[in-house]
Amino acid sequence: MRNLLTFLIRHHFFILFVILEIISIILISNHSYYQRTTIINSTNQVTGSINRSFHSIRDYFGLRKVNQKLAEENAILRSVLSDSLTVGEIREMTVKDTVYGQVYQYIPAKVVGNTVNRSDNFIMLNQGILQGIRKDMAVISPAGIVGIVKEVSRNFCTVLPVLHSQSKISAKVKKSDQLGTIQWDGFNYRRGTLTDVPTHAVVAIGDTVITSGMSQIFPEGIMIGTVHDIDKDEGDNFYTLSIDFSVDYNSISQVYIVRNFYKEELDRLRALTGMEEVQ
Amino acid sequence: MTIRNVIRFIVLVLLQIFILNNINFRGYLDPYLYVLFILLxxxxxxxxxxxxxxxxxxxxxxxxxxxxxMNAAASVLMAFARPTVLQLLSPGREYDPGVPPGISGFGFRWFLSYSLILIFLHHFVLFMLEAFGFNDFLSTLYRVLVNTVFTTLLVLLSQFLFIRKR
Known part of the structure; x- marks a missing residue:
């Protein structure tokens, strides 16, 4: 017993080192996405409120930009109001309303935590279960897509943004309607990659890339970015397109969480058919 | 002495999470100045x-x-390596506990190699853990080198800003 004690005391530096590293590695290796966000979620209430007060300072400096964006968005919304349409079109709109009903609802939210310089980034928003937010809802900003809600606590939620190694979002080239997948290479937060676009499709630099509507998460036609560069490997049947994101993820502060009223029904149907989930 | 270290701990954590974590020059400049606490x-x-x-x-x-x-693992390794690095830098020498590690006590070259080695070690572990199974090795190494240089510059800058005439 005494020998053991002297051994422990003599080597306490090394033993403590090993213990602390093991603790750290346990913390990291709960790296299955779910567990990691659960640990972070339990601290969300603390870090969330600290982050929020810091971001309210940042928000103040960004007010000018936000105002400008809001004004632009107002202009777009005003242009679809009934008084800016002719009589004939109004009749059409009312018909459409009764046939389709509402599919998507938009809930405004504020960014209270954001990273862009890691290979796996996170965004935290100030809306949670109490505000009706659930897992797998889409998050968009006035300029384009942002990500998908991953974990929700009472008043906050974390978002798996486009800037994450596991983010795969179904997209299409607007001009040719060719489907592909948006991914991120983990390096430059202004640029992503669109893969799986077949080479027979005509794609030009500057073409717009939008969401495809194949997912039950994102509405169709949300802006993603524009084609920056076209790359094709010899003997490969698919393009690798480099995309300039339309959103500056480093400066987002106002976003909308999108709720799809038909998601549960579509999910159930897909589960019955055994289809894979499309993001 | 103890109080100064506690204050340094708090100030560096706040500086790190509120200012340095928000620096994004071209998306990969990501300095970790809080390691200054371990160095000092x-x-x-x-x-x-x-x-x-x-x-x-x-x-x-x-x-x-x-x-x-991730930061915890990298910092613990850095603290573990510190005595060895101190031994390597001036073999056989006893460090005077009254003199804090810094440029004023040990000279510029000593402090530069001391911080460069330890910061490189810390950043190497940190960025490797972060990129685990995702980025290829070379681009991660590039990040490690760029950020090691940047953090070291900040550390040296802090030395010159808070230098004490002895």
């Missing part, structure tokens, strides 16, 4: 306390940057 720990700090405080500062930074465990 007095020589006579008990070894177990060096490890434990390194773990704590890493853990606090982790809490606020969604990277649980």
């Amino acid at each position: 720990l007095p020589f006579d700090t008990p070894k177990w306390l060096q490890l434990l405080s390194a773990f704590l500062i890493g853990f606090f930074v982790d809490l606020f940057s969604h990277s649980l465990g």
Whole structure:
């Protein structure tokens, strides 16, 4: 017993080192996405409120930009109001309303935590279960897509943004309607990659890339970015397109969480058919 | 002495999470100045306390940057390597516990190699853990080198800003 004690005391530096590293590695290796966000979620209430007060300072400096964006968005919304349409079109709109009903609802939210310089980034928003937010809802900003809600606590939620190694979002080239997948290479937060676009499709630099509507998460036609560069490997049947994101993820502060009223029904149907989930 | 270190701990954590974590030059400049705390720990700090405080500062930074465990692991390794690096830099020499590690006490070249080695070690572990199974090795190494240089510059800058005439 005494020998053991002297051994422990003599080597306490090394033993403590090993213990602390093991603790750290346990913390990291709960790296299955779910567990990691659960640990972070339990601290969300603390870090969330600290982050929020810091971001309210940042928000103040960004007010000018936000105002400008809001004004632009107002202009777009005003242009679809009934008084800016002719009589004939109004009749059409009312018909459409009764046939389709509402599919998507938009809930405004504020960014209270954001990273862009890691290979796996996170965004935290100030809306949670109490505000009706659930897992797998889409998050968009006035300029384009942002990500998908991953974990929700009472008043906050974390978002798996486009800037994450596991983010795969179904997209299409607007001009040719060719489907592909948006991914991120983990390096430059202004640029992503669109893969799986077949080479027979005509794609030009500057073409717009939008969401495809194949997912039950994102509405169709949300802006993603524009084609920056076209790359094709010899003997490969698919393009690798480099995309300039339309959103500056480093400066987002106002976003909308999108709720799809038909998601549960579509999910159930897909589960019955055994289809894979499309993001 | 103890109080100065506690204050340095708090100030560096706040500086890290509120200012440095928000620096994004071209998306990959990501300095970790909080390691300055480990660099400046007095020589006579008990070894177990060096490890434990390194773990704590890493853990606090982790809490606020969604990277649980990564900064803690890198910091603990850095604190563990510190005595060895001190031995390597001036073999056979006893460090005077009254003199804090810094440019004023040991000269520019000594301090530069001391911080460069330890910061490189810390960043190497940190970025490798972060990129685990995702980026290829070369681009991660590039990040490690660029950020090592940047953090070291900040460390040197802090030395010149808070230098004490002896």
